[in-house]
Amino acid sequence: MFMVKLNGRVAIVTGGSRGIGAAIAKELAANGVKVVINYNSNNEAADAVVQEIEQAGGEAFAAQADVSDAAQARVLVEETINKYGKLDILVNNAGITRDRTFRKITEDDWNQVIQVNLNSVYNMTTAALSHIQESDAGRIINISSIIGQAGGFGQTNYSAAKAGMIGFTKSLALELAKSGTTVNAICPGFIDTEMVQAIPDEIRAQIVAKIPARRFGMPEEIARGVLYLCRDGEYITGQQLNINGGLYM
Numbered sequence: 001m002f003m004v005k006l007n008g009r010v011a012i013v014t015g016g017s018r019g020i021g022a023a024i025a026k027e028l029a030a031n032g033v034k035v036v037i038n039y040n041s042n043n044e045a046a047d048a049v050v051q052e053i054e055q056a057g058g059e060a061f062a063a064q065a066d067v068s069d070a071a072q073a074r075v076l077v078e079e080t081i082n083k084y085g086k087l088d089i090l091v092n093n094a095g096i097t098r099d100r101t102f103r104k105i106t107e108d109d110w111n112q113v114i115q116v117n118l119n120s121v122y123n124m125t126t127a128a129l130s131h132i133q134e135s136d137a138g139r140i141i142n143i144s145s146i147i148g149q150a151g152g153f154g155q156t157n158y159s160a161a162k163a164g165m166i167g168f169t170k171s172l173a174l175e176l177a178k179s180g181t182t183v184n185a186i187c188p189g190f191i192d193t194e195m196v197q198a199i200p201d202e203i204r205a206q207i208v209a210k211i212p213a214r215r216f217g218m219p220e221e222i223a224r225g226v227l228y229l230c231r232d233g234e235y236i237t238g239q240q241l242n243i244n245g246g247l248y249m
Contacts, residue, residue, distance in 0.1 A: 004137045006229050007032030010084045012076065014038045014067050014124060015137035017046035018142060023219035024091055024226050024236045025049055031227060033089065037062045040094070067094050068115040073123035075154035077131065086182040087131040092121045092165070097195065099154045110157045117161035123166055132196075138181035139230050142169050143222070144240070146189045150248045161189075166240060167169030173238030177212055182237040186225050192216040196211025212243030 012030050015021040016037035025035045026049065035053065038062055039046040046062035053060040061083065065076040080087055095117045098109040121142055130137035147155055148162025166185050173183040190196055190207055196216060199207070208214060225241050242248060 004234065005032075006231055009085050009088040010036070010080065010136075010232075011089035011091060011133075012036045012038060012077070012080055012087065012124070012128065013091040013093055014120065015040075016091075017042050017049055019195070020188065020191060020219045020222050021093040022049045023089075023223040024093065024143075025060065026053060026056075026058075027220065027223035027227050028230070029053040029060055030056060031231070032058075033230075034084055035057075035060040036076070036083075037093070038067060038076060039064055040064070040066050045094060054098045058172070067120040067124055068094070069089045070123045070127075073120070076143075077124070077127040081131060086134065087128055088135040088137060089139045089141070090124060090128045090132060091143065091226060092124055095161075096122050097158050099158065101154050102156050105157060113157040114161050114164075117158065118164045118168075119167055120238070124173070133176070133179055135183050136180065137230075137234070138176075138179075139227055139233070140172070140181065140183045140244045141229055142166075142183075143183045144169075144185045144187045146187050146242070146244050146248050149187055149240070149242075169240075171237045177237055182229070182233055183238060184229050184233065184239050184241060186222060186229075186241045186243060187248075188217060188222050189242075189247045190216050191222060192218055211245045211247045215245065217245060 013025045016025045017039040052058045065072040067073045067208040081146040142165045147159045169185040
């Protein structure tokens with residue numbers, strides 16, 4: 001009854017060239033959304049995602065921007081408006097890791113992770129908000145992490161950034177609730193992406209043993225969570241959608 005028709009909607013997915021971001025872009029495009037696939041440096045990967053979407057009958061284009069830089073974030077939004085004339089959905093997915101125990105973490109390790117993972121959310125949201133609020137079904141979805149909820153050894157910087165995204169989500173949701181724009185976070189657990197695949201096999205086995213579902217998640221499962229919030233999430237705002245196989249409850 002309250003399902004939103006997504007055909008013709010416009011979305012920006014930051015960090016959309018690989019892993020979870022690419023899966024989100026493809027899932028939205030498969031449901032009629034015109035997708036702007038943001039990337040920072042890997043234009044070949046971004047172009048490959050665009051090509052896959054277009055071959056499946058969808059519409060997308062790749063846009064380079066370092067969204068940790070406020071000026072580049074504004075240009076990305078302007079480029080989207082110039083091409084499509086509107087913006088309905090923002091998925092803040094861009095992120096990096098610089099894992100080290102706190103005694104070894106450097107100032108650069110800290111600042112880079114906060115800048116890319118957390119400050120980019122501010123940069124993109126402040127640039128996009130006025131356009132999203134013009135939509136009759138505006139959606140802001142922040143891809144946080146189980147590490148922002150439960151912490152992670154050697155990840156004080158990453159955990160702080162991801163926890164900050166959750167606080168940002170709750171506060172902005174309160175401010176925008178009356179306007180009809182929803183703001184939610186998705187908190188993936190361990191997802192089978194390049195980051196997890198780089199973990200040594202014995203450590204991967206130890207992680208899986210702790211997951212009640214006894215497997216890693218797939219990027220497509222996170223993408224379906226984004227689709228759900230966009231299409232069926234009219235009355236869902238300020239929430240954390242935990243997709244983690246039961247690892248954190």
